Amino acid sequence: MKIHMRTHTGEKPYKCKLCDASFSQLRYIKTHMRTHTGEKPYKCELCDARFSQLGGMKIHLRTHTGEKPYKCERCDARFSRIDSMKIHMRTHTGEKLYKCELCDASFSHKYYVEIHLRTHTGEKPYKCELCDARFRQKCYVKIHMRTHTGEKLYKCDLCDTRFSLSGSLKTHMRMHTGEKPYKCDLCDASFSVMGHIKTHLRTHTREKPYKCELCDARFPQKCYVKIHMRTHTGEKPYKCDLCDARFSQRSYVKIHMRTHTGEKPYECELCEARFSQKGQLKRHMKTHAGEKPYKRVASDAAFARTRRPNDSTQQHQTDERLDKRLIVRLRRLSDVTTVSQ
Numbered sequence: 001m002k003i004h005m006r007t008h009t010g011e012k013p014y015k016c017k018l019c020d021a022s023f024s025q026l027r028y029i030k031t032h033m034r035t036h037t038g039e040k041p042y043k044c045e046l047c048d049a050r051f052s053q054l055g056g057m058k059i060h061l062r063t064h065t066g067e068k069p070y071k072c073e074r075c076d077a078r079f080s081r082i083d084s085m086k087i088h089m090r091t092h093t094g095e096k097l098y099k100c101e102l103c104d105a106s107f108s109h110k111y112y113v114e115i116h117l118r119t120h121t122g123e124k125p126y127k128c129e130l131c132d133a134r135f136r137q138k139c140y141v142k143i144h145m146r147t148h149t150g151e152k153l154y155k156c157d158l159c160d161t162r163f164s165l166s167g168s169l170k171t172h173m174r175m176h177t178g179e180k181p182y183k184c185d186l187c188d189a190s191f192s193v194m195g196h197i198k199t200h201l202r203t204h205t206r207e208k209p210y211k212c213e214l215c216d217a218r219f220p221q222k223c224y225v226k227i228h229m230r231t232h233t234g235e236k237p238y239k240c241d242l243c244d245a246r247f248s249q250r251s252y253v254k255i256h257m258r259t260h261t262g263e264k265p266y267e268c269e270l271c272e273a274r275f276s277q278k279g280q281l282k283r284h285m286k287t288h289a290g291e292k293p294y295k296r297v298a299s300d301a302a303f304a305r306t307r308r309p310n311d312s313t314q315q316h317q318t319d320e321r322l323d324k325r326l327i328v329r330l331r332r333l334s335d336v337t338t339v340s341q
Contacts, residue, residue, distance in 0.1 A: 003024065003025060006024040006025075007024070011024065012024050014026050014028070014029045015029075016029060016032055016033070016036075018033075018036050019036075031052065031053055034052035034053075035052065039052060040052050042054050042056070042057040043057075044057060044060055044061065044064075046061070046064045047064075059080060059081055062080035063080070067080060068080050070082050070084070070085040071085075072085060072088055072089065072092075074089075074092045075092070087108055087109050090108035090109075091108065095108060096108050098110045098112065098113045099113070100113055100116055100117065100120075102117070102120045103120070115136060115137055118136040119136070123136070124136050126138050126140065126141045127141075128141055128144055128145065128148075130145070130148050131148070143164065143165060146164040147164070151164060152164045154166050154168070154169040155169075156169060156172055156173065156176075158173075158176045159176075171192060171193055174192035175192070179192060180192050182194050182196070182197045183197075184197060184200055184201065184204075186201070186204045187204070199220060199221055202220035203220070207220065208220050210222050210224065210225045211225075212225060212228055212229065212232075214229070214232050215232070227248065227249055230248040231248070235248065236248050238250050238252065238253045239253075240253060240256055240257065240260075242257070242260045243260070255276070255277060258276040258277075259276070263276065264276045266278050266280070266281040267281075268281060268284055268285065268288075270285075270288050271288075
């Protein structure tokens with residue numbers, strides 16, 4: 001009764017001689033002393049883990065049994081520790097008690113602040129044993145190791161595709177469901193991956209943060225720089241399986257293959273004309289609008305070989321010069337017709 005009353009009064013008569021910690025019961029100070037001595041008398045029977053308290057070992061055993069006795073009242077999440085459930089509840093309440101001292105970021109757990117601070121300091125204390133890669137969190141090393149082992153734990157139930165990350169599987173599933181939860185605030189476009197919407201926003205802002213080191217061309221995505229560099233190096237890593245034609249982009253191979261298959265997926269809605277490329281259909285539509293579209297002499301294969309990414313300044317300037325020449329030619333033809341009349 002006397003001991004219980006201390007829970008109401010807050011009295012803690014037993015003080016540690018090595019630090020400022022104090023306790024309401026003598027047995028608690030004995031357990032606490034193990035934090036100073038490093039003593040861990042309780043050993044797991046299933047692995048080599050040791051613990052200073054019996055309760056700690058019992059909680060640890062749940063990692064072997066998979067037992068999660070604590071369930072969230074608001075969702076189906078379950079936990080092996082009650083304190084883990086309390087932290088999880090903050091995802092529902094939005095409570096973020098711990099704030100970064102260097103920026104406005106706040107977090108639901110003190111541990112997350114420590115990890116976040118590494119984004120400011122650049123500290124990456126965890127290193128891969130097989131390469132020079134370093135990480136801010138220990139769990140990232142474990143995930144990274146799968147790039148060396150080739151381990152892919154997560155399998156799609158609808159196809160045979162496997163993934164090393166659960167998040168990658170979740171994203172992949174949207175290909176089957178058609179789900180696109182990330183919507184642009186400036187237009188009706190929606191995306192299955194959050195990273196794609198960030199890239200898409202640059203079509204509105206016209207931002208092109210990635211610049212070619214050899215010329216002034218700029219691009220909204222880093223991968224476009226890699227593709228563009230092939231215009232300087234002349235590299236064409238993608239080869240047609242049916243002929244010797246080679247291309248700088250994989251998509252050009254797909255377009256080129258239609259010269260072999262005869263496939264013409266683009267059909268005019270006003271007549272029965274069909275085309276192998278979308279650009280050909282657009283030029284054809286001008287004949288219905290009463291315009292005089294110019295005719296490209298180059299074949300589909302040549303067109304596919306000479307195309308460049310839309311963002312290439314060099315290609316844009318080339319097209320602009322071609323357009324000016326064609327306008328001059330059309331004017332000359334018009335003048336000749338007038339004189340003959």
